[in-house]
Structure formats: structure tokens, C-alpha cells
Amino acid sequence: MNAPPKTPNASGWKPGTPVEGHNAMSGPDTATGNRALMLEEPLLFEIGHVEQTGVDLPEPPKDSGRGANRLGGFDRAEAIGLPGLSEPETVRHYTRLSRQNYAIDLGLFPLGSCTMKHNPRLNEKVARMPGFADVHPLQPVDTVRGALEVINELAFWLIELTGMYGVAMSPKAGAHGELCGILCIRAALEARGDAREVILVPESAHGTNPATAAFAGYRVEDIPATAEGRVDLEALKARLGPDVAGVMITNPNTCGLFERDMKAISDAVHAAGGFVYCDGANFNAIVGKVRPGDLGVDAMHINLHKTFSTPHGGGGPGSGPVVLSEALAPFGPLPFTARTKDGIVHLVEEENAAEFDHTQAFGRMTAFHGQMGMFTRALTYILSHGADGLKQVAEDAVLNANYILRSLEDVLDAPFGPSGPCMHEALFSDKGFAEGLSTLDLAKGLIDEGYHPMTMYFPLVVHGAMLVEPTETESKAALDQFIGALRSVAERAVNGDETLKTAPHYAPRRRLDETLAARKPVLAWQEPNPPSGSPSLSEQGGR
Ligand SMILES: *Cc1c(COP(=O)(O)O)cnc(C)c1O
Numbered sequence: 118m119n120a121p122p123k124t125p126n127a128s129g130w131k132p133g134t135p136v137e138g139h140n141a142m143s144g145p146d147t148a149t150g151n152r153a154l155m156l157e158e159p160l161l162f163e164i165g166h167v168e169q170t171g172v173d174l175p176e177p178p179k180d181s182g183r184g185a186n187r188l189g190g191f192d193r194a195e196a197i198g199l200p201g202l203s204e205p206e207t208v209r210h211y212t213r214l215s216r217q218n219y220a221i222d223l224g225l226f227p228l229g230s231c232t233m234k235h236n237p238r239l240n241e242k243v244a245r246m247p248g249f250a251d252v253h254p255l256q257p258v259d260t261v262r263g264a265l266e267v268i269n270e271l272a273f274w275l276i277e278l279t280g281m282y283g284v285a286m287s288p289k290a291g292a293h294g295e296l297c298g299i300l301c302i303r304a305a306l307e308a309r310g311d312a313r314e315v316i317l318v319p320e321s322a323h324g325t326n327p328a329t330a331a332f333a334g335y336r337v338e339d340i341p342a343t344a345e346g347r348v349d350l351e352a353l354k355a356r357l358g359p360d361v362a363g364v365m366i367t368n369p370n371t372c373g374l375f376e377r378d379m380k381a382i383s384d385a386v387h388a389a390g391g392f393v394y395c396d397g398a399n400f401n402a403i404v405g406k407v408r409p410g411d412l413g414v415d416a417m418h419i420n421l422h423k424t425f426s427t428p429h430g431g432g433g434p435g436s437g438p439v440v441l442s443e444a445l446a447p448f449g450p451l452p453f454t455a456r457t458k459d460g461i462v463h464l465v466e467e468e469n470a471a472e473f474d475h476t477q478a479f480g481r482m483t484a485f486h487g488q489m490g491m492f493t494r495a496l497t498y499i500l501s502h503g504a505d506g507l508k509q510v511a512e513d514a515v516l517n518a519n520y521i522l523r524s525l526e527d528v529l530d531a532p533f534g535p536s537g538p539c540m541h542e543a544l545f546s547d548k549g550f551a552e553g554l555s556t557l558d559l560a561k562g563l564i565d566e567g568y569h570p571m572t573m574y575f576p577l578v579v580h581g582a583m584l585v586e587p588t589e590t591e592s593k594a595a596l597d598q599f600i601g602a603l604r605s606v607a608e609r610a611v612n613g614d615e616t617l618k619t620a621p622h623y624a625p626r627r628r629l630d631e632t633l634a635a636r637k638p639v640l641a642w643q644e645p646n647p648p649s650g651s652p653s654l655s656e657q658g659g660r
Contacts (some may be wrong), residue, residue: 158213162642165200171207217625219569223430225591225599229542229572229584230323230371232401232423239501240426240494249493254485258464262488265462269454271496275438278499278507279397280408283446285439286453287487291398294418294437295329295365297450297482301416301441302363302392303333304448304479311390313362319348321372321576326365326396335362342578345536346372350381357389363415367396369403369540372533372579372583373518373574383413386463392416392445400424401588402515405508415442421488425495436491447477452486484655513589514541517596521585524600527608532579541588547581551613556581559610561620561628566602 131332150157189252198299202210226233244250272284285301288294299316306313316330319340327337338356341349348366365388368376376382382395395417401424409417421436422429429435441449452466455473464486465473497532502510516540522543526534533539547556560570560583572584585603587596609617621627 152625155216157625158210158217160642161210162200162644163204164206164210165202167196167198167201169201169203171202171204179535184307209507224567224569225587225595226569227571227585227599228569228577229373229544229586229589230398231429231572232398232420232541232586232588233429234401234423234426235502235590236494236586237498238424240497243497244490244493249489252489258378263327265454265464265529267496268486268489268492269456269462271492271499272438274496274499275440278404278408279414279417279419279440280410280588281401281414281417281440282410283441283449284453285441285449285482286452286492287474287481287483287485288418288437288439289483289488290422290435290438291396291418291420292325292329293422293482294439295325295394295396296332297437297439298418298441298445299329299333299335299363299365299392300450301439301445301448303335304477305392305445306362308447308477309449312390313360315361316362316394317353317356317364319366319370321346321370321578322365322367323371323396323398323575326367330365340364346370346374346578347376348378348382350378350385351384354385357385357391359390361386361391362635363392363394365394365396367399368409368412369399371584372401372578373539373542373544374533374536375403375540379412379414387413397440398423399541400509401600404511405504406511411441413616415445416440421491421495425498427491427494427498434488434489434491436495438487441562447475448479449483450481451475451478452481480558510589511541514587515539517541517587517589517591518585520593520596521587521600525604525607528604528611529583542584542586544579545578545583545585546579547583547610550581554613554617558617558620559583559606562606562609562617563603564599564621565623566606568599568602 147355167575221233221235248263251265252261258265268286272286273407275284276282277389285294285297288297314336315338316333317340318326318330320342330337340356341352343349347370351363364382366376366379366382368379370376379395386393392415393413395414397409397417397419399416400409400419404424416439418437418439419425420429421427421438422434439449451470452464453475455465456462456464462470467477470476470478499507519538520540522531522534522539523529525543525545529545531544532546532548533544537630547559550559551558552599556573560573572582572586574582575584576582587599591599606617616622619628
């Protein structure tokens with residue numbers, strides 16, 4: 118393996134030292150606050166005016182002839198004080214803000230556990246075809262046969278790829294899928310009159326796992342890990358008993374390791390009368406290689422927005438179908454699709470569930486059928502890759518992560534490096550950083566180098582954790598550039614470079630009090646000093 122370049126740029130510029138003229142963010146203040154073509158952007162409330170508007174609508178007629186106007190008495194009593202903007206002002210506002218954001222379409226996004234991979238443009242082209250994009254969930258079933266065909270076809274491939282028995286397509290993200298899977302487990306236990314209280318979850322699990330189990334009414338107990346970062350099978354076996362409803366295991370786990378004992382774990386849990394939930398967020402690393410059904414899994418969510426490339430982030434739509442074993446499938450939620458012998462795909466709802474022999478559904482997860490746009494994108498991704506392509510997705514994702522792990526473990530501590538190759542993500546710790554410098558400082562330094570930080574302080578089992586997931590969609594050149602940047606920031610952290618403490622130096626905003634922002638968010642705009650004389654937004658009813 119060739120050593121990656123030690124410095125990412127050839128200009129001789131030393132990271133952390135602003136050089137005049139080298140970077141648009143360094144140098145003297147500007148009169149406008151703008152930095153070259155990066156423009157400062159105030160809030161909408163600071164740009165807009167109540168008297169201004171981007172639209173030109175006629176006043177609604179005051180009287181419809183029945184003594185009331187057409188709004189039925191619901192017309193506005195006073196101005197609500199929203200800022201009005203012209204169309205170009207509005208477009209510029211959001212475009213300027215978007216330039217301050219980071220996206221997978223701008224560069225490598227190393228968030229571990231989140232699988233930020235490129236969303237192929239073919240996915241978008243297909244998802245935007247009017248027959249898929251313009252359907253409405255309340256349309257008569259006969260008018261949406263094509264959409265049902267897509268849902269059913271994707272369901273088929275998810276079952277095929279995971280070696281499972283059935284699938285609930287409607288959950289809207291991974292965490293929602295977890296809840297769906299655990300509710301299936303609860304329904305199956307209740308159906309056999311077996312009330313159990315405990316779900317076992319490894320300490321390294323994603324926070325959604327214990328949250329889901331608790332939300333579904335279970336008590337959560339930790340499963341200890343071995344020194345090499347995997348589930349401790351003997352400790353797990355010792356804890357199993359008639360009170361344990363099931364386990365939630367992430368495989369590959371959040372330390373980036375494959376749980377080699379998965380089949381033995383499932384066998385032990387089943388022998389004790391429990392069920393096995395697998396957190397499938399990391400399916401990306403094993404798709405086309407391993408079928409969770411063969412490992413004894415009873416339920417697993419698949420984050421379409423991770424493994425199958427559909428976009429995510431910013432609260433945008435995810436999609437978390439849950440594949441189910443034969444034991445759990447009868448309890449899966451409505452609605453779902455089913456093809457009858459005549460080749461027609463039906464939508465199975467409360468009113469026709471008995472016809473399809475599905476009378477034990479625990480209920481439903483959503484009002485409608487799930488995230489149609491994500492289904493179309495995921496199916497496009499699956500079909501365009503084919504069986505060989507999906508296998509290569511897993512192989513390349515794992516190869517890329519191992520390249521990062523081995524290229525950086527001389528400068529960054531890799532706690533499970535000695536455990537062998539990692540799966541699709543590389544885990545590092547802050548061990549070896551100079552006194553006073555932390556994972557947070559390194560992450561902020563990485564922003565100055567043009568990269569979104571990796572996942573920080575997760576999993577919790579590793580001190581100052583840094584979880585890096587390059588995904589299969591990055592080239593070796595892109596990986597080398599990232600490795601060079603991370604190496605230089607890591608060296609600064611190890612050597613005690615104090616300038617890291619105030620990084621990022623070049624971002625439009627520097628260090629924010631993120632804890633305060635999360636605990637005491639200011640969600641309503643407050644006018645600082647209303648200009649005297651003119652009607653202020655607050656006088657117009659604004660907040
Ligand atoms: C992302 C993730 C989840 C939650 O999935 P969402 O789609 O974000 O709800 C759960 N577990 C793991 C390991 C994850 O990485």
C-alpha cells in the first residue's frame with residue numbers, strides 16, 4: 118500500500134497559519150462583511166418588510182352575497198408580521214445560505230454510521246418521472262398500479278437480499294423501523310400469552326436502539342462487550358431467561374466490526390424464547406455477501422437512505438423498511454402489497470386483510486404507504502447495480518474504510534485496529550492527543566481543511582471516538598486527499614497546536630455554543646430595536 122501524501126497541498130502553506138491572500142477568509146475585514154464571493158446573509162426578518170411582497174394577488178371579494186366573505190369568517194384580523202420579500206431577494210437568500218452548507222455533492226462526507234454516499238443522478242431521473250412523482254396516496258388503487266408494482270418489486274429484492282420472509286415497507290426511517298420491528302416482537306409474544314419485560318442492547322448501540330425498546334414499553338439492559346469490541350456471547354447467554362423479550366444487535370456493529378457470533382447469539386436467544394432484532398443501518402458493508410436471515414435474525418430495518426443511496430440529512434425523508442422472519446411476519450403492520458396468482462399487485466389494508474390471511478397485524482406505522490420517492494430511488498439503485506454490483510458496493514466500502522484505517526493508525530489511535538480488518542467504517546480515539554486538545558478540536562480543524570467532520574464521540578464505548586465512513590463512492594484520489602488533510606490535523610492535535618482550539622478559522626461562523634443552542638433554542642425572531650416612526654414587524658403582530 119502506498120503511503121498517502123503527508124501534506125494535502127503543494128503550496129507550502131502550513132495548516133493553521135493564515136497566509137495573506139492565500140485564503141479568502143484570511144486578511145483584513147471587509148466593509149460588507151463579505152469574503153470574496155462568499156456573502157454574509159442576514160435573517161429573512163432582517164431583510165424583509167411587512168409592506169413588501171413577492172406576489173400580486175387581488176383582494177378577495179368582501180361579500181359573497183350571503184353576508185359573509187368567502188373565507189367564512191376565518192380571514193386575518195390583523196397583520197401577522199411576516200417579512201415580505203421580492204422573488205429575487207428570496208431566491209438569493211436561500212442560495213446564499215445553501216453556499217454556507219456542506220453536502221455530499223460538494224465533497225467527501227466522512228460521517229460514520231450515517232453512510233453518506235453519492236446519490237446517482239439516474240435515481241433522481243427515475244424518481245421524477247410523473248407517473249411516480251405525481252401520484253397521490255388517496256388516488257383510487259386502480260390508478261396507481263405502477264407505483265404498487267414498484268413497492269412490491271422493491272419489497273421482493275429486500276427480502277431476497279436479506280434472506281427473510283416478509284417486509285413492512287411503510288416505516289419512514291431507521292428508528293421508525295426499529296419501533297416497527299420491536300412492536301412485531303411484542304405482538305408475537307402477546308399472541309402466545311408470554312409477557313416479557315426486558316430487551317438486551319449492547320453498550321455500543323446507536324441511541325435509537327435503547328430509546329426504541331423503552332418507547333415500546335421494555336426495560337433496557339446492557340450487554341457487555343469483549344475487549345476486541347464485539348458482543349460477549351457468554352455474558353449474553355448468562356443473562357438470557359424467561360423475562361427477556363429479545364436482543365437488539367447491530368451487525369456490523371458501531372465499532373466497525375462484524376459480529377462473528379451472530380448465529381450463535383440468535384440460536385441462544387431463540388432457545389430462551391426470545392427474538393433477535395438486528396439494527397441493519399450498516400447493511401451497506403455486507404449487502405450481497407451475507408443474508409441476515411441465514412444468521413437467525415427475526416427483524417431488521419434497512420435504511421434505504423444509507424445502504425441504497427437515497428438522499429438524507431437535514432431532516433429530509435428517510436425510509437426504513439423492516440424485513441421479518443416467518444415467526445414475526447404475521448404481525449407486520451398494514452398496509453402492504455401482495456401479488457395474487459393473476460399477476461396483479463394488491464394493496465392490503467384493514468378492509469381486505471382477511472382475504473390475504475393477515476388478521477394479526479399489530480396496527481399501522483403511518484397513514485399511507487411509506488416514502489414513494491425513496492422506494493423509486495432505492496429500486497433504481499438496486500436494479501442498476503445488479504447482483505454483482507451490489508456485492509462490489511460492500512467490498513469497495515470495506516476496502517476504502519480499511520485503507521483509511523491503515524493509512525492513519527500511525528498518527529491516530531485505532532482501539533480495535535489490532536482486532537483485524539474493519540468493515541465499512543474506521544474507528545479512532547483521542548488517545549495520544551496533547552493535553553487540552555480534544556476530538557472536538559480536531560473536528561473543527563477538519564472544517565478549515567474543507568471537510569465535514571466525521572462522527573464524533575460515538576460509539577460511547579471509545580473515549581473521544583472518531584468514526585470515519587468513506588463509503589464505496591469515493592475514488593482513491595479523494596481518499597488520499599482526505600487522509601492527507603486528516604493526517605495533518607491529527608499531527609497538530611498530537612503536537613499540541615493551540616490554534617486548533619479556536620478552529621474553524623475560515624468558516625462563516627466560528628465556534629458556536631452547541632449545547633446552549635440545543636438546550637435553549639431561540640426559535641422566534643426578536644426585533645432588536647424597532648426603527649422609530651415606521652411600523653415595525655412587531656407592531657404588525659410579528660413576534
Ligand atoms: C442511522 C442509524 C440508526 C437510525 O436510523 P435513522 O434512519 O436515522 O432513523 C440506527 N442505528 C444505527 C447504527 C444507525 O447508524
